[in-house]
Amino acid sequence: MGRVRNILVGKGHAVYSVHPDSTVYEALKVLVDKNVGALVVLDKDRFLGIFSERDYARRVILKGRASKETTIREIMTEHPITVTEDETIENCMCKMTDKRIRHLPVVDDGGRLIGVISIGDVVKYIMDEQKHIIENLECYINGTHH
Secondary structure (H helix, E strand, C coil): CCEHHHHHHHHCCCCCEECCCCEHHHHHHHHHHHCCCEEEEEECCEEEEEEEHHHHHHHCHHHCCCCCCCEHHHHCEECCCCECCCCEHHHHHHHHHHHCCCEEEEECCCCCEEEEEEHHHHHHHHHHHHHHHHHHHHHHHHCCCC
16 A cells, blocks of 8 residues: 555645635635635644634534634634655545544644645545556456556
């Protein structure tokens, strides 16, 4: 099974972020513009947390708060579960399933943010890996080389 670094090699290290003092409305515009489900919350280079569609649904809409007046700082998930590049894809899947989360910030040994992976990235990696294994087995069975 692969590791987080294998996903980041394919998707890159780009991270979409929002400042903690931004409004929820501003952050929602970034989510839509970038077509992502979560943003990391950064103050300069300091990683503070994560803001997701789920945070919006549970902590803004269902609480009757106003998106244009509520700041990300008020509703973000602080201290989210993180992984390193060395984490196995299997462990990421277990963490995501057990904690019912869809995004994992990736940090280096010093705790510096270096990427984010989503459940979609994990599923795509596993599907690609299985396809590769099946192709190799078919070649082996048929006596052909790939």
